[in-house]
Each structure stands twice: as C-alpha cells, then as structure tokens.
Amino acid sequence: MKTIQNILAILLLTVMYSCKADTSKPIATIAPVAIEKPDNLSKHYIKVALLLDTSNSMDGLIDQAKAQLWEIVNELSYAKSKNTRPNIQIALYEYGNDRLSSRDNYIRKVLAFTEDLDEVSKELFSLTTNGGSEYCGAVVQTSLNKLDWGNNADDLKLIFIAGNEPFNQGPVNYKDATTNAKEKDVVVNTIFCGNYEQGIASNWQDGARLAYGDYMAINHNQETVHIASPYDDVIIQLNIKLNTTYVPYGHFGKEKIAVQAEQDENAASYSKANAVSRTVTKGSRLYKNSSWDLVDAEEEEGFSYDKLKQQELPEALQRKSKTELKKYIAEQRTERNRIQKEIKELNEKRRLYISKHQSETANGLESVMVKAIKKQAKKKNYTWN
Structure with missing residues (x-):
C-alpha cells in the first residue's frame, strides 16, 4: 500500500513539474480564436415600403425604379447598426391604376416585406401604367395595416410614396394616415414627380412633415445615367x-x-x-x-x-x-x-x-431615396462604411 502511495506521489510531482515547466511555452492548439458574428445573424432591419403611382403619366417613374434598384440596394449594404450589418427588406405597392379594384381604393400589394431581391426586380418589371385615381392617404394606411413592420425599436422603418396628383385625395385623410405611421415608428417620405413648388401646394410636403419624413421632388422622366468603368x-x-x-x-x-x-x-x-x-x-x-x-x-x-x-x-x-x-x-x-x-x-x-x-446631375429616384435613408438612419445611430 505504501509503495503505491509513493508511486502516486512521484507521478503527481512529475505532472506538477511538467506543467510548471511548460507555462513559458505557448500552446497553439488551445489558443482562443476570435470569431466574428456573421452578418446574416443580425436581427436589425432596414424596412423600405415603396408605394408607386402606376397611373398613366408614371412610366418614367417605373423606369427609374427598375433601372436604379440595384444601386439603391448597394448603398444600403454599407449601413451598420450597433456593430452589425442590418438586413434589408423591401415591400412594394402600386396605386392609382384603373385596372385595380375600386373596392380596394385602386391599391394592390405587389410584395410583402421580402429579402428576395430577384422577386423585387421581377415585380418591378411586371408593373404597367393605366389611368386611375390616386389615393395617397389610403395607400399609406393600407401599407401600415397590411405589412409586418415588427416591434424592434432599432429597425429603420421607411415608407417612400411617389406620385404626381394631390396628396389629399381619396377616402382616407392623409393626416390620419401619417399620425398612425408615427405611432408605428414608421417615417413617411414623399416624392413628388414634378415641380417642387407644385408638390408643396398639393400637400406632398405636409404629408412628409407630419410623419417626420423628407419631401422631395424629381423629374420622373429623366433618363437614368449609368457611368461605365474600366472594371x-x-x-x-x-x-x-x-x-x-x-x-x-x-x-x-x-x-x-x-x-x-x-x-x-x-x-x-x-x-x-x-x-x-x-x-x-x-x-x-x-x-x-x-x-x-x-x-x-x-x-x-x-x-x-x-x-x-x-x-x-x-x-x-x-x-x-x-x-x-x-x-x-x-x-x-x-x-x-x-x-x-x-x-x-x-x-x-x-x-x-x-x-x-460623377456629373452634377444625379439620378432622380436613387439620389433622393439614398439621401433620405442616410439622413433618417443617422437619427438611430446607423453609420455608413
């Protein structure tokens, strides 16, 4: 019994001496490795609902949306929130088209919020224009009711509504719709397709102001300028x-x-x-x-x-x-x-x-959307790099 105890004591001393002797040597196999959290695990979102007037005079607007979608998305890819890259979700509505149901106020949800960018492109290319009644208050309220905006206070939730008829038409008062947007922490940005002053006179600026958004005016018939590069x-x-x-x-x-x-x-x-x-x-x-x-x-x-x-x-x-x-x-x-x-x-x-x-002339829809998004993202401490 004593012999066994002596052997165990010798073994214990040997192990202690070995551990002490090795402390000066780094052991690479167990060195801690810093693992960065993948971007796709981010729980933050930039949610953009695009409400497009598809009445007769809006062909240029739809063309700009088709031609500028990818540059808008690329700009959003550089956003950062709390050291993570937010995911992007886009929803799409059309309104003001006689082919749409009058019972739905000439409004159609084309896409709910989605990260499937191919579907966004596909649906944009499927849009056609036709004469109709443009009810801005109704389409804003419908998008608030029908889309899943979530409850995360860190999410950036934005509506961009574009058109060229008075903002106060239709059965839903735009002031009520924008008040409801504020309650959901959704910013409403208005894009008037035409003269800046005319947009102010027809309540587009007021619609944005009431929901802490930006009012913008664009020439929707301006052709998109794409700059070629050697790459x-x-x-x-x-x-x-x-x-x-x-x-x-x-x-x-x-x-x-x-x-x-x-x-x-x-x-x-x-x-x-x-x-x-x-x-x-x-x-x-x-x-x-x-x-x-x-x-x-x-x-x-x-x-x-x-x-x-x-x-x-x-x-x-x-x-x-x-x-x-x-x-x-x-x-x-x-x-x-x-x-x-x-x-x-x-x-x-x-x-x-x-x-x-880059020339002085910026692309209409892309330029105003990116500028507004960056401005409003800053209020929630988003950064761009």
Whole structure:
C-alpha cells in the first residue's frame, strides 16, 4: 500500500513539474480564436415600403425604379447598426391604376416585406401604367395595416410614396394616415414627380412633415445615367461564374434559378453598368436565396440534409450520397466566396472611379431615396462604411 502511495506521489510531482515547466511555452492548439458574428445573424432591419403611382403619366417613374434598384440596394449594404450589418427588406405597392379594384381604393400589394431581391426586380418589371385615381392617404394606411413592420425599436422603418396628383385625395385623410405611421415608428417620405413648388401646394410636403419624413421632388422622366468603368467587363464575367455556384432544390428551385437569369437580363436591358450594379448586389451579403439554393440554405438554422428529397435535387446530384452532397456544397461555397470577394475588391475600385467621373446631375429616384435613408438612419445611430 505504501509503495503505491509513493508511486502516486512521484507521478503527481512529475505532472506538477511538467506543467510548471511548460507555462513559458505557448500552446497553439488551445489558443482562443476570435470569431466574428456573421452578418446574416443580425436581427436589425432596414424596412423600405415603396408605394408607386402606376397611373398613366408614371412610366418614367417605373423606369427609374427598375433601372436604379440595384444601386439603391448597394448603398444600403454599407449601413451598420450597433456593430452589425442590418438586413434589408423591401415591400412594394402600386396605386392609382384603373385596372385595380375600386373596392380596394385602386391599391394592390405587389410584395410583402421580402429579402428576395430577384422577386423585387421581377415585380418591378411586371408593373404597367393605366389611368386611375390616386389615393395617397389610403395607400399609406393600407401599407401600415397590411405589412409586418415588427416591434424592434432599432429597425429603420421607411415608407417612400411617389406620385404626381394631390396628396389629399381619396377616402382616407392623409393626416390620419401619417399620425398612425408615427405611432408605428414608421417615417413617411414623399416624392413628388414634378415641380417642387407644385408638390408643396398639393400637400406632398405636409404629408412628409407630419410623419417626420423628407419631401422631395424629381423629374420622373429623366433618363437614368449609368457611368461605365474600366472594371465592368471583368465584373460581368464574374457574374457568369457566380451563377454556376447556385444549386437549386425544392419545388421552386428550377423556377427561381430561371428568375435569377431573367433579372440578369432585365438589368442588362438598361445598360452594361446597370448589369454590373446587379452583380455587385449578388456579390454582397444582402443577396440571399436560402429558399431555393442549397449553398445558402445549408447555413440556415434548422437545415437538415435528411429532409431533402432526391427528386427535388438537380439530376446530376440525385445519386450522390449525403457525404458526397455535403462535399459538393462545400466546394460550391468556397468558389462562391472567392468570386464574391473578387467582385467586392473590383467594386471598390469601380466606386472610386465613378466618384471621380460623377456629373452634377444625379439620378432622380436613387439620389433622393439614398439621401433620405442616410439622413433618417443617422437619427438611430446607423453609420455608413
């Protein structure tokens, strides 16, 4: 018994001496690693509801929305709130179109709040104009009632309503609607399509003032100016490569990847520079497709390979084992990250080039929206970098 105790004592002394002797040596295998919280875990949102007049004279407004969407989104991607990057949600309403139901005050919710930017683009390109009655108070109130604005006080909640008829028309008093907006912590910004003074006279400025928003006037028939840069061709080639990293799955996988390609074409229909702007968005954290792309979906909480149905995978992947599929998705993610990093680096050079060649004439809708968003975000301590 005493012998065993002696042996144990010797072992204990040996261990103590070893630990003491090793304290001067760093042990790399257990060094703490700082892990930055991924942006997509941010719980903050910038919520933008876009209310567009689609009556006869508004073709130019709709064109500006289509042509300038990606630059607006790209500018929002630089926002920061409490050291996290907020997510972006966009909702879309049309109003003032005779094709819409009179029972609904000629108002249609085109999209509820969504992070699916391809859907936003798709629906913008589906809008057509027609004569009608423009009820501004009614569409503001409808968007307040029908959209999920949430209860997070740190969220930036914004309405942008654009049109060119008097703001006080229709069955809902705009003063009541803007009062209700304030109660929901929603800022109402008004964009009059026409002469600045005429907009003031027809209550557009008052509508913004009552809900702590900005009143703006634009020439909605002004053509969008896209500035080409020396980096555009390379970025567009990277978009082609980026598209190959998407792995459609589920009931709507094939349909959604077709929508992605269609929106690439729609952006390019305005100019090469606009296609580049869309590619920059696709290279950013804001472009999320977890509902149909396996690479994005795998990073979502609750995702399980066990829930995947073989017949809902691309044919080339249906015979792969779970291990093989995981390896393939990991390879696609690595390639996507590499491409997106390259897009980001080239875009920084592109932004610098554009800032040096920007003319005095700014794009109407894009310019006023970005300016208002930054101004109002500052009040909630958002920063831009």
